[in-house]
Amino acid sequence: MTSAAARGLVSCPECALVSRPVTPQAPGHCPRCGEKLVFRRENAIQRTWALLIAATVLYAPANLLPVLATTTIVSSSSETIMSGVIYLYASGSWPLALIVFVASIVIPIGKIVTLGFVLVTVQRGMTTSDRQRTRLYRIVEFIGRWSMLDVFVDTFVVALVQLSPLMSVEPGPGVVYFMAVVVLTMFAAMSFDPRLIWDRSKAIRGS
Amino acid sequence: MEADDDIPEAVAVPPRRARFSPIWIVPILAILVAIGVAWERLASEGPTITITFKSADGIEAGKTFVKYKEVNIGQVTSVRLTDDAQNVEVLARIAKSASALMVEDAHFWVVRPRISLSGVSGLSTLISGNYIGFEAGASKKKEKQYTGLEVPPIVTGNTPGRQYVLQSTDLGSLGIGSPLYYRRLPVGQVVAYDLAPDGSSVQIRVFVSAPYDKYVVRDTRFYNASGVDVSLTANGLDVRTQSLVALLEGGIAFETPPGYASSSQAASETVFPLFHDRVTAMKVDESIATRYVLFFKESVRGLSVGAPVNFYGVAVGEVTEVGLFFDPKNLDVKPRVEVVLYPERVVAQLPTGQGARLQALVEQQGIRREFMQKLVEQRSLRAQLATGSLLTGQRFVSLGYFPKAAKTRLDWTQVPAELPTVVSTLPEIEEKLGRIIDKLEKVPLDGIAEDLRKALTSLDETLREARLTIQRFDTDVTPSLKAALNDARGALGAAEKMLTSTETNLVGPGAPGQVELRNAMQELARAARSLRVLADYLERHPESLIRGKTAEPAPK
Numbered sequence: 001m002t003s004a005a006a007r008g009l010v011s012c013p014e015c016a017l018v019s020r021p022v023t024p025q026a027p028g029h030c031p032r033c034g035e036k037l038v039f040r041r042e043n044a045i046q047r048t049w050a051l052l053i054a055a056t057v058l059y060a061p062a063n064l065l066p067v068l069a070t071t072t073i074v075s076s077s078s079e080t081i082m083s084g085v086i087y088l089y090a091s092g093s094w095p096l097a098l099i100v101f102v103a104s105i106v107i108p109i110g111k112i113v114t115l116g117f118v119l120v121t122v123q124r125g126m127t128t129s130d131r132q133r134t135r136l137y138r139i140v141e142f143i144g145r146w147s148m149l150d151v152f153v154d155t156f157v158v159a160l161v162q163l164s165p166l167m168s169v170e171p172g173p174g175v176v177y178f179m180a181v182v183v184l185t186m187f188a189a190m191s192f193d194p195r196l197i198w199d200r201s202k203a204i205r206g207s
Numbered sequence: 208m209e210a211d212d213d214i215p216e217a218v219a220v221p222p223r224r225a226r227f228s229p230i231w232i233v234p235i236l237a238i239l240v241a242i243g244v245a246w247e248r249l250a251s252e253g254p255t256i257t258i259t260f261k262s263a264d265g266i267e268a269g270k271t272f273v274k275y276k277e278v279n280i281g282q283v284t285s286v287r288l289t290d291d292a293q294n295v296e297v298l299a300r301i302a303k304s305a306s307a308l309m310v311e312d313a314h315f316w317v318v319r320p321r322i323s324l325s326g327v328s329g330l331s332t333l334i335s336g337n338y339i340g341f342e343a344g345a346s347k348k349k350e351k352q353y354t355g356l357e358v359p360p361i362v363t364g365n366t367p368g369r370q371y372v373l374q375s376t377d378l379g380s381l382g383i384g385s386p387l388y389y390r391r392l393p394v395g396q397v398v399a400y401d402l403a404p405d406g407s408s409v410q411i412r413v414f415v416s417a418p419y420d421k422y423v424v425r426d427t428r429f430y431n432a433s434g435v436d437v438s439l440t441a442n443g444l445d446v447r448t449q450s451l452v453a454l455l456e457g458g459i460a461f462e463t464p465p466g467y468a469s470s471s472q473a474a475s476e477t478v479f480p481l482f483h484d485r486v487t488a489m490k491v492d493e494s495i496a497t498r499y500v501l502f503f504k505e506s507v508r509g510l511s512v513g514a515p516v517n518f519y520g521v522a523v524g525e526v527t528e529v530g531l532f533f534d535p536k537n538l539d540v541k542p543r544v545e546v547v548l549y550p551e552r553v554v555a556q557l558p559t560g561q562g563a564r565l566q567a568l569v570e571q572q573g574i575r576r577e578f579m580q581k582l583v584e585q586r587s588l589r590a591q592l593a594t595g596s597l598l599t600g601q602r603f604v605s606l607g608y609f610p611k612a613a614k615t616r617l618d619w620t621q622v623p624a625e626l627p628t629v630v631s632t633l634p635e636i637e638e639k640l641g642r643i644i645d646k647l648e649k650v651p652l653d654g655i656a657e658d659l660r661k662a663l664t665s666l667d668e669t670l671r672e673a674r675l676t677i678q679r680f681d682t683d684v685t686p687s688l689k690a691a692l693n694d695a696r697g698a699l700g701a702a703e704k705m706l707t708s709t710e711t712n713l714v715g716p717g718a719p720g721q722v723e724l725r726n727a728m729q730e731l732a733r734a735a736r737s738l739r740v741l742a743d744y745l746e747r748h749p750e751s752l753i754r755g756k757t758a759e760p761a762p763k
Contacts, residue, residue, distance in 0.1 A: 024219055043228045050230040054237035061244040077270065177244075184233070191230075 005199070010037045041193035045119060051188035052115050058180045059108060065174030067154055072167040080174060081105065081150065103149040104178070111147070111185045114140050115192065122196045130198045137194050144186040151179045253301040255284065258315045258339065260355040263295040265319055265337030273299050273315070275341040280305035283339065297355070299339065309351070312344030316356035358383055360398065367417035370398065371473065373429050373459065375481035378409045380457035381431075387413050388432055388460040394419035397459065411481060413459060423473045424463055429481050430488035432460035464489050495569060496524075496547045497579070498623035501590045501604065502532060505630055507542040509602035510592065516546045517593070518606040521556050524548035526604060545623065546590075546604055550575060576619055583617045583627065586610075592631035 005011075010021045012030035019037070021027030027037040041047075066078030079087060081104045088097035114136050121133060154175045161169040260266070263286045273281035281301035289296050301309055318340040342360055378400055387395035395415035403410055415423055459481065473479075482488035507529055516524035524547050532543035550569040557565060568574045582588040586608050593605035615627045745752065 043230070046228045047230040050228065050234045054234035057234060057237040057241045061241055064248075065244065173244075177240075180237070184237070 005039045005195075010039050011195075012037060013041075040195060040199070041191065044191060044193040044196060045123060047191040048115065048119055048188045051184050051191060052112060052119070055108075055181045055184035055188060056112055058177045058184065059112065062174050062177035062181050063105075065177060066172035067150070067174040067178060068157065069170045069172050070167070071170070078172055080172075081178065100150065100153075103147055107143055107147040108178075108181055108185065111140050111144065111189070115185065115188055118192070118197065133197050134194055137189070137192065137197065140185075141189045144182070144189055147182050147185075148179070151175060151182065251303050253281065253303040253306040254309055254349075254351060255298055255300050256281075256309055256351050256353060258297045258299060258353045258355045259289065260295045260297060260317065261357060263297065265317060266295075266297055266339070267336070270336065271297075271338055273301065273339045273341055274318070275305065275308065275343065280308070280341060281339075297339070308341070308343045309349060310344045310346040311348045311350035312346045313350070313353065314342040314344070314356050314360060315353050316340050316342075316359045318359065321359075366414075368395065368415050369417075369420040369423065369473075369475040370412055370414050371423060371429075372476060372478045373411040373413060373481040374403070374478060375409045375411060375431075378411070379431055381411060381459065382457065385456060386458045387415060388458055389415075389419055389422055389462070391460075392419075394422075411459075421472055422463065423461060423477075425471060425473050425477070427461050427463045427473065427479065428488035429459055429461045429479050430485050431481060431483055432458045432485075460485070462489060495551055495575075496549050497575065498527070498545060498547050499590075499626040500621075500623045501544040501546060501626050501628050503542045503544065503592060503628050505542075505592065507544060507592065507602070509594070509600040510544065510604070511601070514595075514601070514603045516548060516590075516604045516606065518553070521552070523550075523552045523606070544604065546626075580617045580619075584614070587612045587614075588626075589629040590626050591629050594631075 008021070008024065009018050010027045011018045012033060012035050014035040015030060015033040017030055017032045019031055021037060021039070024039075027039060029036055063081055066080050068084065069078040081100070085097050085101045085105070088094070088100060118133055118137050118140075126133075154171055158169050158171050161167060265271070266283055266286055268283050268285045271283040272279045273283070279302070281299045283297055283299045285298045287296050287298075288294070316339070317337050319337045339355070340359055381397055381400065383397055383399065385397040386393045387397065395413055397411055398414045399412040401410050401412075402408075413429075462485070510526060510529055512526055512529055514526040515522040516526065526544060527547050528543075528545035530543050531540050533540050551566070554565050554569055568578075579588075587610050588606060589609045589612050591605050591607060591609075592602050595601040595603050609629050612627070612629050617624055617626070744756075748756075
């Protein structure tokens, strides 16, 4: 079985209707849903790489800069993501620590690594384990929005805890970078075309 | 489509993929931002310094700040023991902006609440936690290793004022922060104290804040103002204290003796002695002092070192030594007292004009000796022990003139010269009293009593005789006396009769004497009337005395 593209057909990225393109250069629009048709997303790999690299770069300040600055009468302290996790764990609420750790450390890193892996395999023309790679990509796309958890928590805390002069919480610069990382990885995942994974595949499983 | 088969189909060239997609701007921007962040972070990173403390009480990594003028200039990054586990090393990251302050003579100390009698400090640390205080130095040399101070410096380097060093035999109740008073105004503090390198004295550093430092002149006296200075003098009870704080905590006061106030201001780091009390401190500096030795012939009990030497009741010197002296010539031991006389004290008691003139003379040793010699040899100036207080038995040396004292010479070759003495008045009185008692003892009281008894016996006899005489008088004289009285009564009756007749003749109405008397009286009244007329006239016409009566003929 060959792919639709190989047969000169184009599938709608939105409703998956396979139609004949107007011309191979300009396939036109989907006759069902009106979505602009493309054989493959333009410069998908390059774009994904660019966004992924940007996300990776910004991941460093996101983790090194404090995300939350707490000022109380007694002291003022600023926490980075990791120190917050350690603090939560040390203060006994390890489930909370785990959530923050997973949402803020594991997921972003996992996303970046996964996308990078998929990109590399696609570029290398890897033909095996297409389904696993596709699943990975889907997971990345799905969980992308959930790693904003940290940013949400941050904004909630900042908005709620304003007991000045007793205590006040302010967002640190790290949160901006962290948000950028999340958004960039989300865009990176979106700009990737999963159809590229199986383009080179000789054997398409199933019927 | 069939007909066109021979027409070659155009080759569809897929559009060449752009080598460079504008999407790459995103990672480039990200990299730039990341570099920017890193750069900013590195640029704001100041030096990390190490401060060694005895204990890390209240210092926590990441929570304790380094503050200078209450501004955060750094943060403690880690606290660890030194390698020998004796001290604590505190690593602090200093802000870039404050890195220039990290010079070798800067100081660090832990600010914690301190409550002392002289004040409360660091109270804010009760809620904010301790922090590390910082005091900038003057040096330019950078330093990364510091030893923290255990107590905060009292005076920060940029407080205007001057530091002085006081030398004392002991610290007394002084401590760091003890107040310094000038006219009972707190003007400074004790900032440090230390033993002198040889351990023989204590050096106390005091700081006098501006503008009061200008009152510290070279002749200023510093004295311990701790406690209460109670003295019972001839003027009564004199109690002196500085302030309640000084009373409880100790303190130092300074004062400049009158007459020295105009001397030049003392430079910073000038060393002053610290006197124990005001009286000692304020003693005018006696640069001229003459020592004399006194040999007494009586007990010197009650005479102590420091006892005054009075001259006409004015203290002119003091006793410096009390002891014994062995005379090898006649194998005798006698009390030896050394005194020092300050001629300037005599000068100080003189009126201003005289004092200045005499001061010049006093400063020359020759004149001074000549004068003293004259006093001793011609006017018989002698030293004498005197009792200051009969209650305590305290004695002092009194100088006075004793013209009756044996002539003596003042020998200047001896050092110190011997000042002749006389026996004190109290033993003299004792001696006189003794003599009187001796004489009283010699009185033959027994004989006197015998004589008295004899006299009384004879008196008794005399009285008995007198009584007999009176009895005799009673019996013999009284009857004849009665007869005499009767005669006298008769004579009185005759006299009465005679007087009655006289009355009728002389003063009864119609008595010739009476008539004549009345006439005379009338005549006298008339004369008086005419005199009144004359007086009236004269009053109206006083000129008539000169010119005579004009209109009327003058009265006779």
